[in-house]
Amino acid sequence: MTLALDLLTIVGVSAGCFFFVAGTVGLLRFPDALTRMHALTKADNLGLGLIVLGLLPQAAGLGHALKLVAIWLLAQVSAAVASQLIAGAVLRQRSAIWP
Amino acid sequence: MALGFDISLAFLVVVLAAWTIQVHDTYSAVLAFVVFGLLVALIWVRLASVDVALTEAAIGSGVTGALLLSAAALLRPTESTVAPPGAAWCTAAGVVCAIITAGLGAIALLLPDPAPTLAPLAAANLPQSGLGNPVTGVLFVYRALDTLLEKVVLVLALVGVWSLAVDRLWGGIPALWPATCPDSTLTFLAQLLPSVGLMLGIYLCWTGADHPGGAFQGGALLTAMWLLVMLAGVRAAPATGLLSLRLLLVAGPTLFLVIGLSGFAIAGAFLAYPPGYGKPLIVVAEGALTLSIGVTLGLLAAGPAERAREP
Amino acid sequence: MASFLMSAAGLVLAMAALGLVRIFYGPIDADRLIAAQLIGTCGVAILLLLAGATEATPITDVALILALLAAFLSVAFVRGAAGFASASEQGDDDR
Numbered sequence: 001m002t003l004a005l006d007l008l009t010i011v012g013v014s015a016g017c018f019f020f021v022a023g024t025v026g027l028l029r030f031p032d033a034l035t036r037m038h039a040l041t042k043a044d045n046l047g048l049g050l051i052v053l054g055l056l057p058q059a060a061g062l063g064h065a066l067k068l069v070a071i072w073l074l075a076q077v078s079a080a081v082a083s084q085l086i087a088g089a090v091l092r093q094r095s096a097i098w099p
Numbered sequence: 100m101a102l103g104f105d106i107s108l109a110f111l112v113v114v115l116a117a118w119t120i121q122v123h124d125t126y127s128a129v130l131a132f133v134v135f136g137l138l139v140a141l142i143w144v145r146l147a148s149v150d151v152a153l154t155e156a157a158i159g160s161g162v163t164g165a166l167l168l169s170a171a172a173l174l175r176p177t178e179s180t181v182a183p184p185g186a187a188w189c190t191a192a193g194v195v196c197a198i199i200t201a202g203l204g205a206i207a208l209l210l211p212d213p214a215p216t217l218a219p220l221a222a223a224n225l226p227q228s229g230l231g232n233p234v235t236g237v238l239f240v241y242r243a244l245d246t247l248l249e250k251v252v253l254v255l256a257l258v259g260v261w262s263l264a265v266d267r268l269w270g271g272i273p274a275l276w277p278a279t280c281p282d283s284t285l286t287f288l289a290q291l292l293p294s295v296g297l298m299l300g301i302y303l304c305w306t307g308a309d310h311p312g313g314a315f316q317g318g319a320l321l322t323a324m325w326l327l328v329m330l331a332g333v334r335a336a337p338a339t340g341l342l343s344l345r346l347l348l349v350a351g352p353t354l355f356l357v358i359g360l361s362g363f364a365i366a367g368a369f370l371a372y373p374p375g376y377g378k379p380l381i382v383v384a385e386g387a388l389t390l391s392i393g394v395t396l397g398l399l400a401a402g403p404a405e406r407a408r409e410p
Numbered sequence: 411m412a413s414f415l416m417s418a419a420g421l422v423l424a425m426a427a428l429g430l431v432r433i434f435y436g437p438i439d440a441d442r443l444i445a446a447q448l449i450g451t452c453g454v455a456i457l458l459l460l461a462g463a464t465e466a467t468p469i470t471d472v473a474l475i476l477a478l479l480a481a482f483l484s485v486a487f488v489r490g491a492a493g494f495a496s497a498s499e500q501g502d503d504d505r
Contacts, residue, residue, distance in 0.1 A: 006411055013418045013459070020452065024425040027432050027448055033440040036432070040444050043425075044451050051418075051455050055462050058411070067470050068458065070295075071477045075454060077291065078480035082447055084284040085481075085488040090440045100416045104423065111427050118434055130442045131433055133483055137453045138426075140472060144460060149468045156472050160450070160479040165486040285489070288481060296478055303471070311468040316475075323479055330489045 005057035012054020019047035033090045037083055044079035048072055105145055112138045125171040125178060133164045149311035150234040153303065157316050161323030165330065166400045229378035231309030238313065239381045243370040247359060250352045250388060253395050257348070261339055264403035270340025271404030282331075289331030296324035304389040308378060314351075314385040318392025325397040336401045338408045344394065351391025355384045415463035419456045426452035443487055450480050 019042050026039020052072045059065035115138065119131040136159030143152035184192075225236045238246045264271065300320040307313030328334050337344050358380055359370040366373045372380050429452065432445035454473045461469035 009411065009462075010414060013415065016455070017418050017421050020422050020425045020455065023448060024428045027429060027445060033438060033444060036441060036444050040448050040451075043448055048451055048455055051458060055458055058415075058462050060465070060467050064467055064470060067474060071454060071458065071470070071473050074295065074474070074477040075451060075480055077288070078477065079447070079451070081284050081288040082481040082484035085282065085484045086440050086443055086447075088282065089488050090438075093438070093440070100413050100420070104416060104420045107420065107423055107427070111423070111430070115430060118430075126439055127433070127436070127442055130439075130446050130483070130487075134430070134433065134446050134449050137450060137476070140476075141453060141456060144457060144469055144472060147466075149466070149472060152469075152472045153475060156475045157479070160476060160482055164483050168483075168486045282488075285485060288485070292478065292481075299474060299478060306471075310471075312471065320475065320478070323482060327482065327485060330485055 008057050009054045012050050012056075014054075016047045016049070016051030016054060019043055019050065023047060034087060037086060041079060041083065044075060048075050108138065108141055108145065112142065123183070125174055126168075129164075129167040129171045132167065133160060136160065136163070150232075150313065150316070153311055153316040154319065157319035157323065161319055162326065162396050162400050165323075165326050227374070227377070228372070228381070229375075230381065232307060232311065232313075234311070235307050235313055235381070235385075239384070240372070240377065243359065247352065247355050247370070250355065250391065253392065253399075254348055254352060257395050257399055260399055261403050264339075264405070268404045268407055270338060271408050272338045272406045273336045273398070273401035273403065274405035285331045286333060289328050289333045293324040293328060296320055296327075300324070300389065300393070304385055305382070307385060308382055314388040315392055317389040319396060321389065321393030322396040322400070325393065326400055329397075329401065336398075339398065339404050340408060344398075347394045348391060348398075351384075351388035354387040358384055412463045412465075415459045419459035419463065422452050422455045422459065426456070439487070443484055446483055447480070450476060450483070454480070 023039050023041075023043030026042065027036050030036045030039055049072050052068045055068055056065055059068060112135065115131060115135050119128050119135060122128050122131065136155055140152045140155040140159065143149070143155055221237065221241060222233060225233055225240075228236055228240045230236045230240070261269075300317040302317075303312040303320060304314055304317035305312075307317070329336050362369055362371040426449045429445045429449045433442050433449075436442055454476050457469055457473035457476065461467060461473070
């Protein structure tokens with residue numbers, strides 16, 4: 001049973017790390033701010049989500065597990081709103097340059 | 100493995116700090132500084148000082164971030180007109196910084212080994228207070244006078260900031276951010292997040308007695324939530340002359356002072372707690388302090404009055 | 411398990427370090443802001459992994475604060491810039 005849970009952790013955390021790598025590569029390689037933001041959401045949503053999923057079997061109790069899920073949900077809300085705000089700023093700046 | 104992690108983290112912090120110093124654009128420097136605070140919070144976690152990491156995270160990515168960014172926004176129009184300091188100034192600053200760094204390094208290396216410490220004595224006497232978190236123990240039992248004065252200083256700092264207002268606007272409304280905001284996503288965030296943030300602030304204050312956390316961390320979180328509400332334009336900043344606001348400002352320090360003075364009568368010394376009642380008294384004082392710290396930091400960030408009170 | 415989580419934390423830290431490159435080279439403010447946002451998420455992930463590796467549960471509270479305030483920088487950034495722009499426009503109208 002412990003082995004199965006540990007396996008779940010290893011798979012989840014590894015998959016999460018993959019999306020962090022993907023997000024960072026996108027942040028560095030994509031050509032402009034809006035596409036870079038697209039890369040960021042991969043790390044925010046999937047990367048953190050999979051790491052949380054992988055850590056759940058190692059949680060110290062129900063309260064701790066709920067905290068982990070709450071962290072992921074908060075990160076979701078924050079990421080969604082931040083992307084909207086940054087995208088809005090980018091678009092305003094563009095329309096100022098090319099009206 | 101852990102050592103490699105720590106060395107990389109320290110290296111990153113130094114690189115980021117160096118870049119933050121040399122970059123000319125204030126906006127970029129402020130952004131880098133906020134990221135710097137986040138990495139420093141990681142360092143505090145690695146040093147097993149979770150209390151400090153909590154403070155750094157709550158203050159660094161909350162109040163100071165907003166404060167520095169608004170300062171940078173104010174400076175931006177004039178920034179290109181200011182001449183950069185000359186080579187002589189830069190060299191002088193570099194030399195002074197190098198001397199300070201060398202001095203600090205020398206002190207750290209010359210410390211006696213083992214360093215003189217009161218930690219075992221403090222830890223041995225902690226159970227008498229009923230507290231489980233040694234940091235709260237030091238703040239509210241061993242060094243309670245420092246903590247009390249620190250909270251008073253915070254209020255004095257606010258009086259200093261308020262004094263920057265013109266005379267006829269004394270007691271008026273801080274106008275750092277205009278109240279209207281067209282962005283509905285931001286309004287949504289400012290309506291959703293404070294409920295979670297308030298709960299978390301109360302949790303941090305409550306859990307501070309036994310685990311990392313406490314009044315300052317909780318208060319800083321309340322401030323961040325309040326600033327979010329003001330930034331999103333859901334509620335404007337209150338007039339600094341409001342009686343209820345001023346009562347909130349002094350509620351924490353006053354209650355702490357009253358508990359301290361009553362120590363003369365019930366425990367025989369200033370800021371002493373009668374046996375068995377230490378923890379409840381500390382939790383009550385922390386609760387009031389959390390509220391006062393939250394309001395004080397929020398008003399510090401909002402700045403001096405710039406508009407008259409509506410009659 | 412602890413050493414696996416620690417090395418995962420190291421990998422995410424390396425990603426945060428690469429994110430710093432975007433902060434250094436911009437080229438516009440929004441790029442730096444996006445990079446800061448990514449590093450913030452990396453910080454949350456690192457803290458969770460550290461909490462798992464060292465079994466020190468209070469570290470999770472630090473991650474909770476970072477996740478709660480993750481959007482704060484973007485809000486202050488966008489609001490600061492827009493707020494002052496509109497305030498100065500209003501000022502011009504008054505004159």
